[in-house]
Amino acid sequence: MKAKLVGVQGIHFTNNNGEEISGTNIYCAFQDENVDGLRTEKFFLKDGITLPKDTKLNDAIDISFNMKGKVDMVFKAN
Secondary structure, eight states, rough: OEEEEEEEEEEEEEEEEEEEEEEEEEEEEOOOTEEEESEEEEEEEETTTTOTTTTOOOOOEEEEEOTTEEEEEEOOOO
């Protein structure tokens, strides 16, 4: 999925089950046929899944999802 990166938030917390959760929330804007203008969405990147080194806000990215709908890779779009 192609999107524009508009925000990045590092997170680290302990959930109700006592598990430590760390990763990054990324906020993106993208085309959606059911929306006039752009749709925005937050995606969670678990530890081990990172943005490409030279990615900055307002860059175009390509987000890849696994079979469960979770983000498994992020590439910088051309």
